[in-house]
Every structure is written in structure tokens, then in C-alpha cells.
Amino acid sequence: MPLIQIQNVSIAYGKPPRTVLDRIDLEIEEGEFVCLLGQTGCGKSTLLRLVLGSERPGGGRILIDGREHRQPDRTRGYVPQKYSLFPDKTVLDNITFGPEVSEFNLFTRRLPRYFRRRRELREQAFGYLRRIGLRESDAPKYPDQLSGGMQQRVAIAQALMARPRILLMDEAFSALDPGTRKEMQRLIRDLWKATGTTILFVTHNTHEALAMGTRVIVLAKETPDAGSRVMLDFPVPSPCQDHEIPALVDRLEGVSLAISAIS
């Protein structure tokens, strides 16, 4: 059974209602790295929020491992474009927040076993810190003392530390400079290979989608007033070699142009 089943999902906003997504059908297997591609306003982030459970579809349903989830929970990690870290917590506390909050409530945080577990979690967090290329001296820093790239690295470590089955990333690198962005793409691809987590990555950058994903899904509208539909579901040769990307980009952008011409 596919891990994520998106069945005939539609959603509309505003008065009068404007359809954003129109009868989307998708199945995503465990371990896939899926990039959702499309122009600004085509509903990529909306689809991500629907999978996340922070919004509910107007029609259709979304099943995670065969079950409907009506609220965000631990099965799906989330890395947004901004506000991804808790500003009142240090880098280390941000990374360990997931396991701490799910294992200990406000009262059990006073028990001795909490302090033992906290030491273990900190050790694990230091491991993640090294993997994402940060130094141990960055651990006591607060998010506003880090650069944008460092913050996103910590956000990824934070999400992975909670061991989600699915990682949802919403234009997570779009605020980064090209150099840092390239580095982050490599990092997330390596982490995906190492952990096997299913990733749903929203981007409007064709090159980025092809460099990272094992599958690229293009959302677009058939007419300006219509809701977006899946226009292309495109398996990327895995691993995608750098020299193959330009040709693939041309092909995808050609399809996008064709879609724009039709609409």
C-alpha cells in the first residue's frame, strides 16, 4: 500500500469560491523523494498543508498509511521556508525538542529519568549537529544568532530527530543564496539516502527539483480560472547525474511552456 494516498482532492478559497486544487489523485510510496513543482500560486504549498493536516480538503481525502489524519502529528515532519525554529530555544534545545516533548510532559520533566534521557538526546543531537555541518560551539546559540542557511540546517536536524516517516519541506531553501542552496540540496539528498525518510519537497525551481527528487510532479492550471491539476508525473533517473539535468530541465520547461500555451 502506498504511504501517501491523495484521492480526488479539491480545495477552494474565498467568496465566490476560487478553486485552487481540482481533483488531485496521487500515490507516493515509502522512501520516495517527490518534488512538487509549479508556478507561484498553483497550489503546491496548499497540497503540502493538506498532507500535513493543517488544512482540510473541500473534497476527497488524504490517507497516510491507510488512515486519515485530521491534525499535524509526529508521522509528518515539517520544514517551512521561515519561522522554522523556536526563537526562545538554543540550537541544541530546538533539535531535542521533538523527542523531549513527546516523551515527557510538563510534570514528568521533573523526574530523574528525564535528566538521564536528556543526556542521551543531547548526545544524539550533537551527532546531528555534526552531520549538518555545524560546530559544537553553535549548540548554545539562539536562532537569531545563526545565518539563514544555518537555521534551515538546524530545522532539518530538528525534524529528523523526531524520526518522522514523511518529511514535508515547503520552499525550504528559497530564501538562501545560491551557494548555500546547493550545499543544502546535497545535504538533504544525503540525509534522505541515509535515513530512507519519504520526502515531499515543494519548490518552483525546476533545476532544484531535478537535482534532488526521484520523482517530479508538476501542478498547473488548464485554464486561468480552473484549479490546478497534476500535469506531469515524471520519474527522475536515480541518481540524477549533474550532466543530465540541463536536458531534463529543457524537457520539463518545454512541457510547462506547452501547458501555459494551452491555458
Added chain:
Amino acid sequence: MASGFLLINARPSRTSALVLSWLLFAGGITAYFYASRARHRDNPDDRVMPTVSQMAQGMVNAALQAPEDEEPVPETAPLATRFFQSMLWKDTRATARRFFYSMLLLIPAVVLGLHMGLFPYIGSFFLRFVLFFDKIVALSLLPILFIAFGIDELAKVMLIVIGVAPTIILDTFNLTRSVPPEQLVKAFTLGAGDFDVAYRVVLKQIMPRVLNSIRLNLKAVMLFLFAGEMIASTDGLAYRIALMRRHMGMDVIIPYVLWVALLLFLVDLGMKLFNKALHPWFREA
């Protein structure tokens, strides 16, 4: 670019900024002493603008002598004993006690504002009522409070709570709503439950701003406290000021007013330092 001291881009030096910040104090004090001396030259028994020595004597008496309605403390008693039996200490203690109770009662206001901002049903239930309550002039409720709760402590504390709590509730509500939704979603995806999100994510983030909001409302707290004490009380700083007004006791009133300002300044400074120590990550806008 043009330069001049009245321009937006002017950059006063450290010394000139320091001198400027004290200039009004110096001007006010000088004007007072000048006017006071002039009045005392015309009328040596003038009570409207006491001299420095009269005010100093009034303050020493207030700080070392028992209130008129109590047994006097012998002058041979140790200074500490005299101070802790004094009018000033007893009044300060009475006012501080009411102030402390009022501040304690603001904690539920913060909790309510937090829940209203996070839980839609609680928000729908309370918001309209709190908005309406916020528009009621608290002092106009004073007679009702005295009738309902008597003229004891409860009425005075309730006056402060009714006067300030709606503002604190609404401030906390707005601060809660200003936390980016991404943070809430993120916390849920990391395994947090509703109360974890409320107390371990949102409250921690808004706490420094809530404390600042309470700091800004300190003057309102004191205003309502003084109104209550002036109308119906047998002790407290405002009671003493009201009592001295009847005797034209400006030599005590002015030092008392300055004492109240100093206390409020110290409470505000204490809260500011506490806020800074407790929330090292917080950068004020």
C-alpha cells in the same frame, strides 16, 4: 547633507545626551526652589511649597515616627525598630500587599488570554465579553464594588483587577495570535500536544512581551490602587497622601509622591532585569 541638532540624522554625543536627559530634572528642581523661596520670603508660614529642610524633616518624621493613631515609639529605640514601626513603612507595606495581590491575580488574566488566542472555542466564548468589559471605566464601578464587596481589601484589589485585567487579557490574546502558525504546526509535527504547544511553545515565546505589557500597565495598577486607598482605607501610601491633604501637609505629600515614584521605578527596573535574565534570547524592538 545638512547638519544641525534638530535633524533626524543628528547624532548627539554621549555627554550631550546625558546632559540633555537630566536638564528637565535640574530645571524643575531649580524652578521649585526658586518659587518656594519666593513664597517663604512673602509668608514664612507658607505650606503650599515647603522648603527642602521642611520636606526632609517631614520625611524623617514619616520614616521614624509611628502614625498619629498609634502608640509613639520612644526616640531611644534602635533606628531599625523605629523605622519598622513608622508611618512610612506601615503605609508602604499596606500598599505593597495590595499591589502584590493584584499582580498575582493578573496571572489568570495571562492564562485566559493565552487560551483565548489558541483555542478557538474559548476565544469565541470570552472575546466579545472581554472587549466589552475593557470599555467599562473601572473607576465608575467603584461604588458598586464597595457595595458588593464592602470597603475592605477585596474591593480595592478587585478594582485593580477589573481595571487592568481586560487590557492584559487582550494584550496576551493578541500576542498569542501573532505567533506564526508555522511554529504551532511545527510543534505538532514534533509530537507536542495542545497543552505543550500552549505552555512550552507559545507562552515561552510571548512571555517577555507579556511582562513588558504588565510593566506598561504598572501605572494603571497604581492608579486604581490609589483611587481605592484614597476613598476607603485606613492605611497605605495613598491614604496618607489623602489624609495629609486635609492638613495641607505638603511637607509629607511631596516626599510621599517621590517615594511612590521611586518604588514604581524600582519595580519596573526589577521586572526589566528579571525579564532580561529569564529571556536572554529576547531582543526588544
